[in-house]
Amino acid sequence: MGEPDPFRGDNPFYGPDGDEIIDRVLAGRSVATVYGLALLSVLGIVTVHHWVSRLFNLRWSRKSSRIDKIRGFLISRSPKSEVNRGMSITLLLYTAATFAALFYGACYHPVVLAFRMGIVAVVNTALLYVLGAKHSPLTLLTGWTYENLNVLHRISGALTVLATIIHTVIFLVYYRLDYIVTHSWTMAGVIAGFLYILIGFSSSKRMRATAYEIFYAIHLAGSFISIPAVFFHYPTARPFALVAGAAFAYDRAVRILLDYRLVQCTSRIAPGDTVIVQLSPKTSWPRPFTWAKGQHVFITIIGCGTFESHPFTIASSPNASETMDLIIRAREGFSKRFYDQAVQAGDGAIFKAIIHGPYGVEDIHMPGKQNTLPQHTQPPTETSPLLPVAHDYRPLQKTKVLLISGGAGVAFTYPFYQEFHNNPQFDVQFLWVVPHRSFCEWICVDDKMNVWETREQGRPNVEEMTISFAGNGPCWVAACGPDPLLRAVQNGVAKLISDGHDVHLHIEAFGW
Incomplete structure (x- = not known):
């Protein structure tokens, strides 16, 4: 006997429209390829722009009021938006391109739509893991910080979850349940789909703010299990699962080998239900840590959420302080538990902690960075060398x-x-x-x-x-x-x- 038919009713591939359905399913692979290449092209343009600007540092003396107005518009924010208009436009274009890839020519039949949702979802899976990594190659290529990439990561995740839901629901309707539970490739898809949906709903802004521990646990465990599930679900998904797995494994390996340290910290109670935590590089094991202004670390307090890791901005400069200071204000969950524990222990209490980081990229426009334009004490004259055309003349000023x-x-x-x-x-x-x-x-x-x-x-x-x-x-x-x-x-x-x-x-x- 041959392989049993997976469909509950008539197999649509053998019906009167079977050839058209097959052609449209196969065409979905071409659409996904174009979609992926388009994303890579945009990434290439951003990368070239970043490195040309950084290496050559060209800033022309002739001002353009039109360009200034465009830049000002892109930086501004509308009243209800969480990001500036430039990022909003970027997210809108990415969302529009994704919807085009999801639905273009795919609404002919539900099975065609289900296959399209699946292939676009796995393309985005690779992007999703690269965007979500602390040690992402995109940071080096584009100059975008983890926080910038995380905005794209969340939108990419939402679109991937949407595609996964549609993909899963259609096949649950069309496929026989006994076929699904008795075949490894379909069960792998069910597991991956369930985890993606669980990760998506646990990643809401409210969940991250009020139950970060639950969000983090679901995110970490779900990400770890879903990659092999996607890999074994369907052959077309395997290259993208490998990219996602490589990004995830590299990020975690670098964190474990280079970022994690055991350190001793001292607590000080401050107004506003706040604890000031001071960490000394001298107590760090297996190696001392360094940091730059504007960076953040993840910290685990042993004995107070030993299996939880929480991010905090570093509140001290390495050039002005001997300790790395963190301001932890009691909210809910870990921060409230640690505050209560620190109050009970009293000022000067010593805790053991695990940190990983620091993370964050310095702004290339930050004062003191090498790309700052030179300042000249006098304008060019007939006897003085001409200034390079790529730089503005500026009188000496603060x-x-x-x-x-x-x-x-x-x-x-x-x-x-x-x-x-x-x-x-x-x-x-x-x-x-x-x-x-x-x-x-x-x-x-x-x-x-x-x-x-x-x-x-x-x-x-x-x-x-x-x-x-x-x-x-x-x-x-x-x-x-x-x-x-x-x-x-x-x-x-x-x-x-x-x-x-x-x-x-x-x-x-x-x-x-």
Whole structure:
């Protein structure tokens, strides 16, 4: 006897439209190939642009008001958007291309649609794992940070889950249940589909904020199991599963071999249900750790969520502090448990911790980076050499640095203040928005800082303050904090750029 027919009713491949259905199923592979090549082409363009800009650092003296207005528009944010308009357009184009690949010519028959959903989902699976890796080759190629890639990772994941749901439901309707449970390739598909859907629904913003431990466990275990399930589900999926597996294995191997360290940390209780954790490189095993300003680490406190790993921004500069400081504010789950444990132990309590990291890429426009344009003390004259045409003439002046944070977002901006505020090359403005001044015990506050107490002063007009300070002369703006604050900073910088001002913006917003 031959292989039993998997379909509940008549096999659509043997029906009157069988040839057309087969042709459209096979055409789906060509569509998926074009879709994958299109994504690679976009990646190639971004890579070339990044490295040409970085290696040659060309910035032409002739200003273009039209380009400035476009840049300003792309940096600005609409009232309800979580990302700027440039990223919104990128996500919209990616989503449109994915929908075209999913549905173009595939709605002829449900089985054709199911096959199309499957092949596009596995193409995105490879992309999904590369985007989600801490040690992703895309960071080196494009200069995008993990946080930038994570936005694309979440959208790619949502589209993959959507395709997986449609793919799974159609085949569950058309295939006989006894066939599904007695064949390894169909069961592999069921397992992969179930895990993808579970990962997708557990990755909601609310779940990440309120039950990070559950989200992380499902994400890690589901990612580990789903790759071999996809590989054994169907031969067409195997190359993409191998790419996903390679990205996952490389990322985890580098973390284990290079990133993980056992370290001793000291806790200090601070106002606002907060613990300041200080980690000394001297106590790190098997090797000391180093970090750069603006980076973050994942930490596990042994005895308080030993199997949990949570991200925190490093709140100290390596050039101004002997310890790596973390600000952990009690919310729910791990942070609340650790706060209660630290309060019970008292100030100066010592804990054992496991850290991995640090992660994060420095902004190439950051003051002090090698790509900063040279500043000249005098304009070119008949007796002095001509300036290179790729550079602007600028009189000798201080570079402005505007650091804006809200609440625990100060963990990101404070290390920059530590390094820049005593440097005569920089004119630094530091704005920290907090509920009340007792929060100042988190860091060493001095008279040069603008600490804005919302209970006494109300909410500041951050957009107007950004425009006021950053509008005269070259300025680097860095911000971290609640979403309304970041939106105000982005829109303020967008207006300045649209008017032709030389302003660079770095926003730190985490989406874990």
